[in-house]
Amino acid sequence: MQYLCLIFESEALAAQRDEQAEAALIEEYGKFTDDIEATGNHIGGEALMPSETATTVRVRNGETLTTDGPFAETKEQLGGYYLIEAATLDEAISIAAKIPSAKDGCVEVRPVMKFE
Amino acid sequence: MQSFESVIRTTYGTAFAVLNKRFHDIQQVEDALQHACMKAFERSQTENIFNAKAWLIKVATNHILDEVKKHKPDYFEHLDKADPIETAYQYDDATLGLIFTCCHPSISQENQLALCLKWVMGFDNTSIARALLVSDKTLEQRITRTKRKLRANSIDFSLPTQSHLPIRLNAVIKVLYLMFNEGYFGSSGRILVSNALCKQAIYLMRLICRTYRGNASSLALLALMLFIQARAPARATEKITLLENQDRSKWDHPMVEEADVLLQKSLKLGRPTSYHIQAAIAGLHSQASHYQATDWQQIILLYDKLLSYEYSPVAILNQSVALMQVGSWDKAEDKLLSIQENLRNYAPYYIALGYLYKHTHRLKAATHSLKTAHSLSKNASEKEHLQEQLQRLR
Numbered sequence: 055m056q057y058l059c060l061i062f063e064s065e066a067l068a069a070q071r072d073e074q075a076e077a078a079l080i081e082e083y084g085k086f087t088d089d090i091e092a093t094g095n096h097i098g099g100e101a102l103m104p105s106e107t108a109t110t111v112r113v114r115n116g117e118t119l120t121t122d123g124p125f126a127e128t129k130e131q132l133g134g135y136y137l138i139e140a141a142t143l144d145e146a147i148s149i150a151a152k153i154p155s156a157k158d159g160c161v162e163v164r165p166v167m168k169f170e
Numbered sequence: 171m172q173s174f175e176s177v178i179r180t181t182y183g184t185a186f187a188v189l190n191k192r193f194h195d196i197q198q199v200e201d202a203l204q205h206a207c208m209k210a211f212e213r214s215q216t217e218n219i220f221n222a223k224a225w226l227i228k229v230a231t232n233h234i235l236d237e238v239k240k241h242k243p244d245y246f247e248h249l250d251k252a253d254p255i256e257t258a259y260q261y262d263d264a265t266l267g268l269i270f271t272c273c274h275p276s277i278s279q280e281n282q283l284a285l286c287l288k289w290v291m292g293f294d295n296t297s298i299a300r301a302l303l304v305s306d307k308t309l310e311q312r313i314t315r316t317k318r319k320l321r322a323n324s325i326d327f328s329l330p331t332q333s334h335l336p337i338r339l340n341a342v343i344k345v346l347y348l349m350f351n352e353g354y355f356g357s358s359g360r361i362l363v364s365n366a367l368c369k370q371a372i373y374l375m376r377l378i379c380r381t382y383r384g385n386a387s388s389l390a391l392l393a394l395m396l397f398i399q400a401r402a403p404a405r406a407t408e409k410i411t412l413l414e415n416q417d418r419s420k421w422d423h424p425m426v427e428e429a430d431v432l433l434q435k436s437l438k439l440g441r442p443t444s445y446h447i448q449a450a451i452a453g454l455h456s457q458a459s460h461y462q463a464t465d466w467q468q469i470i471l472l473y474d475k476l477l478s479y480e481y482s483p484v485a486i487l488n489q490s491v492a493l494m495q496v497g498s499w500d501k502a503e504d505k506l507l508s509i510q511e512n513l514r515n516y517a518p519y520y521i522a523l524g525y526l527y528k529h530t531h532r533l534k535a536a537t538h539s540l541k542t543a544h545s546l547s548k549n550a551s552e553k554e555h556l557q558e559q560l561q562r563l564r
Contacts, residue, residue: 055324143276143323144334163276165323 063159182292
């Protein structure tokens with residue numbers, strides 16, 4: 055079964071990280087990605103640019119409306135994602151728990167809908 | 171004769187698990203068991219049902235087969251109609267699988283409890299809504315949402331793998347703890363229902379201890395349940411008798427001894443958990459020959475330890491009751507006032523406060539507290555007891 059792990063973290067907190075901490079985090083992510091590639095759980099994943107770079111798009115009455123910024127103002131912002139393959143939700147949860155940002159942010163785990 | 175209530179509570183979960191494993195259709199299983207429980211009720215009016223578990227499964231199975239034959243004849247052709255030969259061991263495994271599913275950590279604890287009361291204990295939605303203090307509609311929505319989540323995440327009724335066991339087991343234990351508490355200290359006050367709930371929680375806890383040997387928390391919780399359940403014969407006759415007034419010769423002393431052995435064993439298995447501390451407190455109550463002989467000092471210390479694990483207003487309330495027993499009225503009062511906001515809708519809080527005021531000669535305040543307790547209490551025999559106390563204050 056495929057699960058999308060959405061990684062949320064506080065951008066304010068991330069901005070406070072110094073170069074050394076940033077490098078350590080990137081290394082941690084690199085190792086995590088290597089690990090789930092090796093176990094065959096990895097399907098895809100990317101990091102995203104900060105939420106201030108977001109444009110939110112809606113179509114109302116045939117007209118395209120855009121808003122500057124993310125869909126919702128929240129304490130933690132979507133910072134990236136992994137698409138993983140896991141046999142059970144248990145496995146997906148234990149993989150999500152190893153995503154480095156789970157320690158100070160949070161990870162939302164959602165099953166991917168299958169159309170038959 | 172075994173009461174209908176206890177027949178249902180002790181058989182429903184296994185029947186549900188076994189039927190669901192065979193037919194993989196929750197709605198169908200729920201409907202069939204509703205039908206079978208009705209039949210069981212009719213039958214229990216006139217005779218004893220021997221081997222109720224097998225009986226319930228048989229009646230529900232026939233109902234499902236009839237329904238399938240009527241509405242899905244094509245599917246019926248392909249269905250294996252022969253009764254599967256199930257051993258007690260397979261019954262246990264199916265039951266465990268059901269509990270683990272109801273208590274999946276991805277479900278909120280409140281919904282885990284609701285699902286357990288429904289699928290494992292066989293309560294109807296109205297009773298569950300009442301126990302969880304929500305409206306029928308809210309409960310139905312929650313159950314529907316939870317079922318959808320189980321389906322979307324393909325959470326099936328299998329047992330967790332070894333690597334996920336610790337986190338899964340903790341969730342199950344916590345819910346059984348809540349279920350037992352609801353049975354013993356619950357607001358419904360229906361002794362018959364409550365006792366069946368406690369007994370079934372103990373049965374399931376035993377099953378877990380047997381299956382996952384050497385788990386310290388499970389053993390400690392089973393010890394805690396047994397220490398408390400051992401008092402049931404002295405507690406619930408026609409109305410609930412408080413611990414201080416119970417005839418202790420009526421306690422189930424072999425059960426107390428078993429609990430003690432389990433607690434000692436669990437203490438050797440690793441770092442004590444909050445279940446260990448609670449079991450130790452319950453054990454001290456059980457060892458005292460009468461209420462006044464209780465080792466209150468030790469109990470006060472154990473509550474300090476318990477509170478160092480997690481903040482709990484109810485634990486503070488209980489500690490303050492122990493403090494009053496050793497005459498530390500000022501300390502008890504400080505503790506009680508510190509939790510006023512948390513327990514403002516909790517009858518036992520005002521009972522303790524009333525006791526404190528009465529014994530420190532503030533009769534007006536005592537009357538006020540007991541009146542508040544009376545209006546908050548949903549338990550008929552507790553209300554009656556409070557009424558008597560109020561009359562004595564006048």
